[in-house]
Amino acid sequence: MIKHFLARQHLDQLFSVLSNAGYQVVGPTVKDNAIVFTELSHVEQLPWGRQEIAKPGHYQLTDTSTNRCFAWNTGPQGLKPWLFKPEQPLWQAEQTEQGLCFRQASIEAHPIAVIGLRGCDLAALKLQDQHFLQGPYPDPYYQAQREQLFIIAVNCAQSAETCFCVSTGDGPEATHSFDLVLDELEEGYLMGCGSEQGQAIFQQLTLGPQVSKDQLHTAQKQLADASQQQRQMPDEDSLLKLTENLEHPQWQDVADRCLACGNCTLVCPTCFCSKQESTSDIKLQQAEQVRLWDSCFSEQHGYIAGKLFRPEIRHRYRQWLLHKLANWQQQYGRSGCVGCGRCISWCPVGIDLVAEAQILVKGTPHEPTDR
Numbered sequence: 001m002i003k004h005f006l007a008r009q010h011l012d013q014l015f016s017v018l019s020n021a022g023y024q025v026v027g028p029t030v031k032d033n034a035i036v037f038t039e040l041s042h043v044e045q046l047p048w049g050r051q052e053i054a055k056p057g058h059y060q061l062t063d064t065s066t067n068r069c070f071a072w073n074t075g076p077q078g079l080k081p082w083l084f085k086p087e088q089p090l091w092q093a094e095q096t097e098q099g100l101c102f103r104q105a106s107i108e109a110h111p112i113a114v115i116g117l118r119g120c121d122l123a124a125l126k127l128q129d130q131h132f133l134q135g136p137y138p139d140p141y142y143q144a145q146r147e148q149l150f151i152i153a154v155n156c157a158q159s160a161e162t163c164f165c166v167s168t169g170d171g172p173e174a175t176h177s178f179d180l181v182l183d184e185l186e187e188g189y190l191m192g193c194g195s196e197q198g199q200a201i202f203q204q205l206t207l208g209p210q211v212s213k214d215q216l217h218t219a220q221k222q223l224a225d226a227s228q229q230q231r232q233m234p235d236e237d238s239l240l241k242l243t244e245n246l247e248h249p250q251w252q253d254v255a256d257r258c259l260a261c262g263n264c265t266l267v268c269p270t271c272f273c274s275k276q277e278s279t280s281d282i283k284l285q286q287a288e289q290v291r292l293w294d295s296c297f298s299e300q301h302g303y304i305a306g307k308l309f310r311p312e313i314r315h316r317y318r319q320w321l322l323h324k325l326a327n328w329q330q331q332y333g334r335s336g337c338v339g340c341g342r343c344i345s346w347c348p349v350g351i352d353l354v355a356e357a358q359i360l361v362k363g364t365p366h367e368p369t370d371r
């Protein structure tokens with residue numbers, strides 16, 4: 001890919017060109033001591049000079065010695081809430097003189113340009129696309145917003161302690177699904193195009209000539225540094241062995257620590273569990289059906305036909321890990337984990353799914369249990 005240089009002082013041009021092209025610009029900023037994605041109107045809102053310290057059960061922002069705006073890796077949320085909304089009205093019903101009248105909830109979508117997504121975020125997007133768009137019944141709400149999405153990805157120049165995207169094959173380089181891609185250097189950005197829409201924006205920017213060999217070398221060195229990660233998820237063939245170890249005592253060991261709070265599933269960019277709820281007005285004249293995010297850690301998520309299928313926490317943790325790491329391979333052709341590490345740092349008791357998976361795939365001692 002041919003890349004051109006965008007000086008740091010011209011980054012605001014990218015915002016104005018996107019805005020003039022009709023996009024709402026969404027990107028990272030600091031809120032409540034975390035990096036969150038929100039609507040941005042100017043570059044000053046980006047998290048300049050901020051970086052996260054992420055460890056099991058720990059997330060903290062700190063100042064960096066550089067004045068970069070992409071010196072962090074992840075926040076609690078990536079792209080998921082912008083496409084798969086936490087609360088999505090599905091239909092409304094109204095009592096009329098002719099009887100009950102049903103109508104589909106309106107589909108609200110508009111052009112959004114998201115800046116700052118990483119390789120792991122793009123891998124998660126691909127998986128969510130498979131879930132929501134493939135098959136005979138694509139989700140119309142997801143689809144409408146997905147079609148109006150413009151992505152400016154960023155190659156990671158560093159990894160957090162919790163990152164393991166190298167072992168899942170999803171980072172630290174952004175290699176697909178973007179319109180524009182950036183490498184952040186001290187003096188500015190190397191910018192490449194990934195689509196015709198990206199090219200149309202690219203052409204309106206004040207870009208330097210093709211980047212120098214030194215700049216390319218620096219960008220490659222940054223990627224090599226970011227590839228040095230401490231954690232390694234077992235490979236996919238090994239992860240399939242989880243299904244052979246359903247009675248491993250480690251399921252109880254992790255359940256003794258797990259609070260079943262569901263944080264891990266809420267921050268996970270690939271989790272898609274949902275539930276539906278109905279509400280009606282006090283006169284029972286109008287009703288609404290809403291889809292809400294749910295979690296396999298919720299007791300009610302395993303409630304079917306008067307029975308709780310996963311009454312204990314060990315059953316729910318087993319469901320999460322087995323589905324995410326093993327059963328997704330049959331369902332979607334790969335594991336459902338993209339190595340972002342969010343579930344590790346946002347777990348209040350610091351449960352590390354990589355460490356759990358490494359123990360569970362070994363298939364050591366079996367203690368037959370009731371389930």
Ligand code: SF4
Pocket residue numbers: 264267268269270271324336337338339340341342343344353
């Ligand atoms: S399971 Fe954890 S590390 Fe894997 S994609 Fe989900 S949040 Fe990221």
Ligand code: SF4
Pocket residue numbers: 257258259260261262263264265297346347348349350351
């Ligand atoms: S693994 Fe951690 S984040 Fe997930 S439900 Fe258990 S305590 Fe909560």
